[in-house]
Amino acid sequence: MTSSTARNDYARDRAAIEDTVAAFVLALDARDIKRAVGCLAERVTWNYESVTGRPATVLGPEELEARWNATIVHTDASQHFLSLPHISTEGDHATCIVHARVEMRLANPGGSPYTATNGTYTFGLVRAGSGWLLDSVTMGLLWTDGNPRIMELAAEKGQQR
Numbered sequence: 001m002t003s004s005t006a007r008n009d010y011a012r013d014r015a016a017i018e019d020t021v022a023a024f025v026l027a028l029d030a031r032d033i034k035r036a037v038g039c040l041a042e043r044v045t046w047n048y049e050s051v052t053g054r055p056a057t058v059l060g061p062e063e064l065e066a067r068w069n070a071t072i073v074h075t076d077a078s079q080h081f082l083s084l085p086h087i088s089t090e091g092d093h094a095t096c097i098v099h100a101r102v103e104m105r106l107a108n109p110g111g112s113p114y115t116a117t118n119g120t121y122t123f124g125l126v127r128a129g130s131g132w133l134l135d136s137v138t139m140g141l142l143w144t145d146g147n148p149r150i151m152e153l154a155a156e157k158g159q160q161r
Helices: 003-029 033-037 061-070 150-160
Strands: 040-047 057-059 077-090 093-105 114-128 131-146
Touching: 003 033, 003 077, 003 093, 003 114, 003 131, 033 061, 040 061, 040 114, 057 061, 061 150, 093 150, 114 150
Parallel strands: 040 131
Antiparallel strands: 040 057, 077 093, 093 114, 114 131
């Protein structure tokens, strides 16, 4: 393989990896849970320990779909801001690390309608045909602002329906 071919392959992979990550968070923010699930591998290591204190767990797309249908769809709005992707590939596996700010809104009688989580996301990806699927998501928390109960309140709202 020539160095030009290797650069072209990396550029194609990088673009596809960035597209997968963007499609995933844009789908969550649009409440298109089926589309978000379509970005996932058969098993996903889900690690929000730095945010929730709960250890990482391996979940299937159906389990994540149920989680999001019980929480994020019951918020008023969310927006994932991601920037400065650092991407590395090794064969059929890739890592994409980004700065992240995730904002959630939910009108509630118990406090601020806003929360923001600031840190880094590390997305692990596996090659799937000509594209990539997420097989791990890790949030590395730096700090939070606002009401830390927003997702808990969203889940309560979902249970009331």
